[in-house]
Amino acid sequence: MRSGLLVKLALLLAVFGILSSGLTGYYAFSAHRTMLVSAAQGDLLTAARGVNRRLLQAEEEAADDAMLLARLVQVAQVINGHGDRPARQARDELAQAFAGMLALHPEYLQVRLIGAADNGLELVRVDSAGGLTLRVDGQDLQEKGHFPYVFETLALPAGQIYQSAIGVNHERGAHDAEGRPGLMVATPLPRSDGQPGGLLVINLDLERLVGQLRADLPKGYQLYIANRWGDFLVHPDPAQTFGFEQGRRILMQDSFAATQPLFERKLNNLALSGLEQPQQAAGRVMAFVRQPVGQGNHDDFVVTGLVQPLDAVLESAVPLGQRIIHMVLAFSIIAILLAVVFARAMLRPINTLAQAASSFSETQLQQVLPVERNDEIGVLARNFERMQRQINSHMASLYDNQRELSYLAHHDSLTGLANRSLFFQRLEQLLQLSQRNGAPFAVLFVDLDHFKEVNDLHGHAIGDQVLQIVARRLLHTVRGSDMVARMGGDEYLILLQGNFSDDALGELIDKLRLSISEAMTVAGQRLEVGASIGYSLYPRDGSTAEQLVNEADHAMYHVKSGRRGGKVNSLPCG
Amino acid sequence: MAFNKNSLLTGIIGCLLCCQLAVAKDVLRVLAWPGYADPDVVHAFEQRFQVSVEVTFVDSDEALWAKMHAVAGPRFDVLAANTAEMQRYFAAGLLKPLDPALLPNTRRQLPRFRNLAAIPGLQQQGRLYAVPFTYSTMGIIYDRRQFAVPPDSMNVLWDPRYRHKVLDFNSGQHNFSFTALASGIAQPFALSAAQRDRLVQRLIALRRNVLTFYSLPEEGTELFIRHKIALMFGNYGTQQLNSLRQAGADVGYAIPREGVLAWLDCWAMTAASSKPRLAQQWINYMLEPAVSGLLPARQGLANTLSASDELKPGAKVLWLQPVENAALREALWQKIYSGDRPGSF
Known part of the structure; x- marks a missing residue:
C-alpha cells in the first residue's frame, strides 16, 4: 500500500519532469525551425531581389552601351544617308564598333542598326556566331519593321530606352540568338530632321544572364522567372519554359498557386514555406518578387521566384534537435531520480504517522509524531495526537466504569462488604488451593439477634445503620487477610484462613459477639443487638462451599435455638 | 460493446462490398480537351449509366498523339480531336467505326454537320468514324x-x-x-x-x-x-x-466571301476500346443540348446543335x-x- 503510493507519486513526478523537459525541448526545437525557415525566407527574398537587380543591371548596361553606340557619328551618317560612299564607309566602321562591343560582352548576341525606312531593313548587323562575331550584310539583311522592338522603339522619343519582353528568338538566321530566349534593348535614332530614322538594338542572351545569376546563387536554390502572364521563362527544367511556343501554357500560378496575387498585381512579393503553409509549399521554402521591366513600357513585369527544399533549410536544425534529445533524455533521468528522492521524502512523515497509527491500535502507546511541522502533515500529526489522547482518556474512564460495575457486582451496597457471590468465589478459590496444599480454614455464619425488632421499632434507616456498624465491627475484629461478607438480611459470613482449634475459634467468636453486642448510638438512640455465630471447618465439616456454609449455618442455628432455650453454646455439637 | 464490434464488422464488410462493386463498375476512359468534359457533365453520365469515367485532358495535338501512343497507361475508349488530326488517327489505324443507330442525337445537329461527305475526316470508306462536337472559325x-x-x-x-x-x-x-x-x-x-x-x-x-x-x-x-x-x-x-x-x-x-478556315473537333472511338456501346453512349451524350449547350456558355465555343451569330448558314467554311x-x-x-x-x- 505504502510502496504503491511511493511508486505512483514517483511516477507522477517523473512524468511531470519528463513532460516538462520534453515540451521545453520540443518548443525550443520548433522555435528554432521556425526561425530558420523565416531566415531562409528572408534570404530567398533578398536573393530574388538580387536576381532582379542583376537582371536590371545587365539591362541597364546594355542600354548604356546602346546609347553609347547611338552617339557615334557614323550612326548619324548612316541614318541621314549623306551620299552612298560615306554611308558605306560609316557602315563598315559601325560594324567594327559593333563587333568590338559583341566581343566585349559575351551576353550580347546581336548588335544592329535598323532603319525606319524600307520596312525596317537592317542597315548594320553584327551577330555572335559560335561565340565569334559575324557581320551580316547585303542580301542577308532582313526587314524587321513588324517586330515590336522595332515599331515600339521608333515610337519613342530620342534618348529613351525600349526593352522587350523576354521571349524565344524566332528570327531565322540570327545565328547564336536563333531559338534562344532573350530580350532586346533598343534606343531610337532620330534623323537630323527629327523624323524617326532607325534604332540601335542589342540582343541580350537570357541563358547567359541566368547562368551567371544561377552561379552566384547558393547551392540548392532553384530559380524561376515568369512573364506577366505567368508563363515560365526560366525554370530548373528547361522543358517547362516558353510553353506557349508549343501552344501549351505552363504557368507559374499553376505550379505555385500562391503566386496568383502577384499576377493580379495585388502583391509585390511573397514568401512562404512548407512549415507554415504545407498546402501551398509542401516541403519547400519559396520567395517570389514581382519586378517591373522596361522604361515607360506598359505595365510589364516579371516574377522571379527562388525555391529551396525545406529539408535543406532545416538540415542545420538536426544537430540541435539531437542535442535537445540528449538534453531531454538527461533531464528525464534526473527527473526520475529526483522524483524518487522527493517521493520518499514526502512519504516519510506519512509513513511515520501510519506506523504510529498501527502501533497505537495494537498497544495504545503514543509514539513521537512530527507535530512540529508547519504543513498539512504537521496538522495531521497534531490531530492524530489529540485523537490518541482522547482515545486514551475514554479508555481510562471506561476501565473505571468497568471496575465500579465489577465492585458493585461483588459487594454489598449497604455495608461495602463482599456479597454472597464474591464470598463464594473466594471460598471456591480457597477450596481449590486447600485441596492442593491441605491448608485448613474456617467459615463463620453470623446472624444478628433481635434485629427484626430494631427494624420494627426504629425503622429501616436505623436498621441499615445498625447493619453498617456491625459490618465495621466485624471487619475490625478479624484479621486483614480474613474475609467478611454479607449474606443478605442480618446474616454475615466470615472466612478465616489458618488452622484453628475449637478453643481458639471459641475465643474469636466470643470476641466477635462481644464486639457486636457492644451498645451503639444510632441517631441519638442507644441500641444493642446480639449475634448468634456458628462455624464450620475445612476439611472437617465439608469439602464443598455449600457444605461448609450449610454446616456453619446449622451451627449458628443451634446456637440461636440454644440461646432462646436458655442454653448458651456457640459450638456445634460434633 | 459487443454491438459496437458487430456494427464495425458490418461496416467493414459493407465497405469492402462497395469497393468490390466500384471495382466491378465499367470504366470509360476519355481523352479530351479542357472544357469538353467538366466534372458535373461527367458525374451526370456516371449516374445515368452507372459507370465510372476517367477523363484525361490534353492541351495540344502533340500531347494527344503522345497519349494515344503511350505504351504504358490505360487504353482510352474515346477521344476528341479536330478533323485534320482524325485523318491522321484513322491512317494510323487507331479508330473504330461508329454505329449511327447508337448516336440518335446526331439528328439534332445543324444540317452543316450532318452533311458528312462535305466534311473531310468524318467518314472513311463510307463508314462513320468521327462526330462533330465543337468548332471555331478563323474569321x-x-x-x-x-x-x-x-x-x-x-x-x-x-x-x-x-x-x-x-x-x-x-x-x-x-x-x-x-x-x-x-x-x-x-x-x-x-x-x-x-x-x-x-x-x-x-x-x-x-x-x-x-x-x-x-x-x-x-x-x-x-x-x-x-x-x-x-x-x-x-x-x-x-x-x-x-x-x-x-x-x-x-x-x-x-466571314470573308472567299470562305473561312475553321477547326472542327469531333468525338471518335478508339480501336482499342473494349466498351464500344458505352463509348458511343458517351459520344451521343455529348450531343445532348444540356451538354453541348455548355460550350458557348462556359467556353465561348460554338456547338453543332444551334446556329451561331458569327456563322451564317450559307457561309463557306473550309474545315482544316x-x-x-x-x-x-x-x-x-x-x-x-x-x-x-x-x-x-
Whole structure:
C-alpha cells in the first residue's frame, strides 16, 4: 500500500519532469525551425531581389552601351544617308564598333542598326556566331519593321530606352540568338530632321544572364522567372519554359498557386514555406518578387521566384534537435531520480504517522509524531495526537466504569462488604488451593439477634445503620487477610484462613459477639443487638462451599435455638 | 460493446462490398480537351449509366498523339480531336467505326454537320468514324469604328489603307491557307510548288502591311487595343472576339466571301476500346443540348446543335485538313516572319 503510493507519486513526478523537459525541448526545437525557415525566407527574398537587380543591371548596361553606340557619328551618317560612299564607309566602321562591343560582352548576341525606312531593313548587323562575331550584310539583311522592338522603339522619343519582353528568338538566321530566349534593348535614332530614322538594338542572351545569376546563387536554390502572364521563362527544367511556343501554357500560378496575387498585381512579393503553409509549399521554402521591366513600357513585369527544399533549410536544425534529445533524455533521468528522492521524502512523515497509527491500535502507546511541522502533515500529526489522547482518556474512564460495575457486582451496597457471590468465589478459590496444599480454614455464619425488632421499632434507616456498624465491627475484629461478607438480611459470613482449634475459634467468636453486642448510638438512640455465630471447618465439616456454609449455618442455628432455650453454646455439637 | 464490434464488422464488410462493386463498375476512359468534359457533365453520365469515367485532358495535338501512343497507361475508349488530326488517327489505324443507330442525337445537329461527305475526316470508306462536337472559325475581327461596312474579303488584310493597322497570327500553315483563299486558290490545303512560291510573295506583302504577328490570344487583344488596330486575322475565333469585347473593344466578326478556315473537333472511338456501346453512349451524350449547350456558355465555343451569330448558314467554311507539306510551309513562313526579302527565296 505504502510502496504503491511511493511508486505512483514517483511516477507522477517523473512524468511531470519528463513532460516538462520534453515540451521545453520540443518548443525550443520548433522555435528554432521556425526561425530558420523565416531566415531562409528572408534570404530567398533578398536573393530574388538580387536576381532582379542583376537582371536590371545587365539591362541597364546594355542600354548604356546602346546609347553609347547611338552617339557615334557614323550612326548619324548612316541614318541621314549623306551620299552612298560615306554611308558605306560609316557602315563598315559601325560594324567594327559593333563587333568590338559583341566581343566585349559575351551576353550580347546581336548588335544592329535598323532603319525606319524600307520596312525596317537592317542597315548594320553584327551577330555572335559560335561565340565569334559575324557581320551580316547585303542580301542577308532582313526587314524587321513588324517586330515590336522595332515599331515600339521608333515610337519613342530620342534618348529613351525600349526593352522587350523576354521571349524565344524566332528570327531565322540570327545565328547564336536563333531559338534562344532573350530580350532586346533598343534606343531610337532620330534623323537630323527629327523624323524617326532607325534604332540601335542589342540582343541580350537570357541563358547567359541566368547562368551567371544561377552561379552566384547558393547551392540548392532553384530559380524561376515568369512573364506577366505567368508563363515560365526560366525554370530548373528547361522543358517547362516558353510553353506557349508549343501552344501549351505552363504557368507559374499553376505550379505555385500562391503566386496568383502577384499576377493580379495585388502583391509585390511573397514568401512562404512548407512549415507554415504545407498546402501551398509542401516541403519547400519559396520567395517570389514581382519586378517591373522596361522604361515607360506598359505595365510589364516579371516574377522571379527562388525555391529551396525545406529539408535543406532545416538540415542545420538536426544537430540541435539531437542535442535537445540528449538534453531531454538527461533531464528525464534526473527527473526520475529526483522524483524518487522527493517521493520518499514526502512519504516519510506519512509513513511515520501510519506506523504510529498501527502501533497505537495494537498497544495504545503514543509514539513521537512530527507535530512540529508547519504543513498539512504537521496538522495531521497534531490531530492524530489529540485523537490518541482522547482515545486514551475514554479508555481510562471506561476501565473505571468497568471496575465500579465489577465492585458493585461483588459487594454489598449497604455495608461495602463482599456479597454472597464474591464470598463464594473466594471460598471456591480457597477450596481449590486447600485441596492442593491441605491448608485448613474456617467459615463463620453470623446472624444478628433481635434485629427484626430494631427494624420494627426504629425503622429501616436505623436498621441499615445498625447493619453498617456491625459490618465495621466485624471487619475490625478479624484479621486483614480474613474475609467478611454479607449474606443478605442480618446474616454475615466470615472466612478465616489458618488452622484453628475449637478453643481458639471459641475465643474469636466470643470476641466477635462481644464486639457486636457492644451498645451503639444510632441517631441519638442507644441500641444493642446480639449475634448468634456458628462455624464450620475445612476439611472437617465439608469439602464443598455449600457444605461448609450449610454446616456453619446449622451451627449458628443451634446456637440461636440454644440461646432462646436458655442454653448458651456457640459450638456445634460434633 | 459487443454491438459496437458487430456494427464495425458490418461496416467493414459493407465497405469492402462497395469497393468490390466500384471495382466491378465499367470504366470509360476519355481523352479530351479542357472544357469538353467538366466534372458535373461527367458525374451526370456516371449516374445515368452507372459507370465510372476517367477523363484525361490534353492541351495540344502533340500531347494527344503522345497519349494515344503511350505504351504504358490505360487504353482510352474515346477521344476528341479536330478533323485534320482524325485523318491522321484513322491512317494510323487507331479508330473504330461508329454505329449511327447508337448516336440518335446526331439528328439534332445543324444540317452543316450532318452533311458528312462535305466534311473531310468524318467518314472513311463510307463508314462513320468521327462526330462533330465543337468548332471555331478563323474569321476577320475588325474595329467597327474604322469600318462603316464590315470587310467581306480576306484581301482587306493587304489593303494599304490599313498599313500597320493589321494583326496576323504567327503560323505558317494557316497563313498560307488563308492567303491561298484570298488569292482564289480552290485547294488551300494542297498547294502546288508554283502556288506556294506565289503565296510567299503575297505573304511578304502581308508582312509589310501588318503591324506585327501575335501568338497568344491575350497578346492579340492587348496589341489590338493599344495600337488601335483596324482588323486582325482571328485565329482564336469567337473566343478572341469575346475577350476583345470584355477588354472594351468595339469589334465585329466577318466571314470573308472567299470562305473561312475553321477547326472542327469531333468525338471518335478508339480501336482499342473494349466498351464500344458505352463509348458511343458517351459520344451521343455529348450531343445532348444540356451538354453541348455548355460550350458557348462556359467556353465561348460554338456547338453543332444551334446556329451561331458569327456563322451564317450559307457561309463557306473550309474545315482544316492536313496540308500538303506542313514542314515546308513552316520553314518558308519562318523566313518570311524573320524578315527575309523577296529575293532570298
